[in-house]
Amino acid sequence: MTPGQSVVSPLAVTLGEPSGVGPDILLMMMAAPEAALPPLFALADPEMLAERADRLGLAGKVRIATIDRPEAAGDAPAGALSVIPLAHRHGETPGTPAPANGAGTLEAIDRAVAYALAGRASGIVTGPIDKKALYDVGFKHPGHTEYLAELCSRQTRGTLTPVMLLTGPELSCVPVTIHIPLSEVPKQLTTELIVTTCRITAADYRHRLGIENPRLAVSGLNPHAGEKGAIGHEDDAVIRPAVEILQAEGIDAVGPLPGDTMFHGPARARYDVAICMYHDQALIPAKTLAFDETVNVTLGLPIIRTSPDHGTAADIAGTGKARPDSFRAALTLAWRMARLEANAARIALPA
Ligand SMILES: NC(=O)C1=CN([C@@H]2O[C@H](COP(=O)(O)OP(=O)(O)OC[C@H]3O[C@@H](n4cnc5c(N)ncnc54)[C@H](O)[C@@H]3O)[C@@H](O)[C@H]2O)C=CC1
Ligand SMILES: NCC(=O)COP(=O)(O)O
Numbered sequence: 001m002t003p004g005q006s007v008v009s010p011l012a013v014t015l016g017e018p019s020g021v022g023p024d025i026l027l028m029m030m031a032a033p034e035a036a037l038p039p040l041f042a043l044a045d046p047e048m049l050a051e052r053a054d055r056l057g058l059a060g061k062v063r064i065a066t067i068d069r070p071e072a073a074g075d076a077p078a079g080a081l082s083v084i085p086l087a088h089r090h091g092e093t094p095g096t097p098a099p100a101n102g103a104g105t106l107e108a109i110d111r112a113v114a115y116a117l118a119g120r121a122s123g124i125v126t127g128p129i130d131k132k133a134l135y136d137v138g139f140k141h142p143g144h145t146e147y148l149a150e151l152c153s154r155q156t157r158g159t160l161t162p163v164m165l166l167t168g169p170e171l172s173c174v175p176v177t178i179h180i181p182l183s184e185v186p187k188q189l190t191t192e193l194i195v196t197t198c199r200i201t202a203a204d205y206r207h208r209l210g211i212e213n214p215r216l217a218v219s220g221l222n223p224h225a226g227e228k229g230a231i232g233h234e235d236d237a238v239i240r241p242a243v244e245i246l247q248a249e250g251i252d253a254v255g256p257l258p259g260d261t262m263f264h265g266p267a268r269a270r271y272d273v274a275i276c277m278y279h280d281q282a283l284i285p286a287k288t289l290a291f292d293e294t295v296n297v298t299l300g301l302p303i304i305r306t307s308p309d310h311g312t313a314a315d316i317a318g319t320g321k322a323r324p325d326s327f328r329a330a331l332t333l334a335w336r337m338a339r340l341e342a343n344a345a346r347i348a349l350p351a
Contacts, residue, residue: 008039008122008335008338009039010038010039010041010082011040011121011125011331012040012043012070012111012115012124013112013125013127014105014109014125015042015090015127016130017101017129017130017312017314018090018104019095019130020094020097020127020128020314020317021310021312021313022127023044023127024320025127025324026042026081027049027053028056028324029327030062030079030081037328038332038334038335038338040073040331041067041070041084042083043083043107043111044108045091048092050064052094055318057320062081063079063081067083067084069084069120070084070120070121084111088107090105094314094318094319095317095318105129105134106134106139113148113152122335122338122341123305123335123337125305125307125331126305126306126307128311128313129312130312130314142179142180145298146162146178146179148298148301148303148305149162149298152303161197161200162299163201163204164297164299166295167273167286167294168286168290168294168295168309168329169293171274171290171294172272172274172286173273173275173286174276174282175278175279176197176276176278177189178279189234191241194242194275198216198246198253199249199251200300201216201273202214202246204299205272207344208297208299213252214252214272214273215273216271216274217257217270217274217275218239218246218255219258219281220239220255220257221239222234222235224258225255225257225258235256240256243256259276259277287309291309291310291326292323292326293326295307295309295326304334304338305334306331309326310326
C-alpha cells in the first residue's frame, strides 16, 4: 500500500436461493477469463458450489478456496473463489426451491450484513431469493430490501426507510411503495412517504453515486396524472404537495408526470432518476430497457447493497443458460460505490 492509499475491504456475496441461478452466475463470472472482478468472497456451501461447477462444466475453470474470515480473501490464489462456509445446509437440486434451504439463505445474508456493518466487507451483493420459499418458513419481510433495513436498524438503533433503486444504462427508477399488492398502493401512498423517499434518493445519489444535484422526475399514480382530478385525486392531493415540499428544500424535483409518457428517450434525458409510485411502474420500464445490465441498489442504509435485477430463474438453473451480466454489473457498481466511500472518508480525515 502506498501512503495515502485507502484499503477497501472485499465485497461479501450471497447466492440467494441455491436452487436458483445465484450459484451459476457467480461461477460463470469467475470462470470468464476476461473478468476483472473486484475483490470478493462468497458466503455459501463450498460443496454445493463445487457440484454446480461440475454440472455447468466449469469445475476445471473455477478453483474454490475455503476461508474462515473476510480478511483471508486476499490470500486465495489469483482467480480462485474465496468461500466462507455456512453453518446451515445450503444445497439443493437446481430448479427446485426447497424451504429447507431457508436457514442457510438467511444465515448468508445476516453474516454478510454483519461483516459490512463492521467494515470487514465494503458492501454486499446479494443473489436472488425465492421469496415464497422463505415466507413458507416464517420469513416476515417482503424481500431483501426491507430485511436489510431491519438488520441495519439494529445497529443504528433507529427505524430506517429503505429505498429500492433500479439503475441501468438507459434508466434509473425508484418505486415509492415496494412489495405490496396493487390494491394497497393508494392506501399506503402518502405525501410524507414520497418526500422521505425522494430525500433519501437525492442524498444517496450525492454521497453514494457522486451526483451532486440529481434531477428527480416524480410520476403520477393515475392515467394522465389524474387528468386534473377527473381520473383520480391522488396526483393532485398526495403527489403534487410532495413535489412542492421537495422543491422548497432545493431538491430538483418535477411532477407529477403522466406515467405513460415519462419513459421514452427524450423524456428520460430530462432526469437522472424517475420516482415511481409502485413496483411495476418502476420495474417494468427498467427491466424492459436493459434486463441484462440493470442493478438493484438499496438506498437509505448505512451499508452498500446491490443485486442483479432478476430473480431466481429456476427454469434455467444449472443449465448454463443464465446470463451473469446483471450480477457482474451489480458487483462493479458496489465496488465503485465502495471506492467512492473510501475516498470520501480519506478526504474527510483531519490533516
Ligand atoms: N433480489 C431478489 O432476491 C429477487 C428475487 N426474485 C424472486 O425470484 C423468483 C422468480 O421470479 P420471476 O418473476 O420468475 O423472475 P425471474 O427474473 O427469476 O425470471 C423471469 C424470466 O427471466 C429469465 N431470466 C432471469 N434471470 C436470467 C438470467 N440471468 N439470464 C437469463 N435469463 C434470465 C428466467 O429464465 C425467466 O424466464 C420469485 O420468487 C421472486 O420473488 C425476483 C426478483 C429479485
Ligand atoms: N422485483 C425486485 C425485487 O423483488 C427485489 O427484491 P429484494 O429482494 O431486492 O428486496
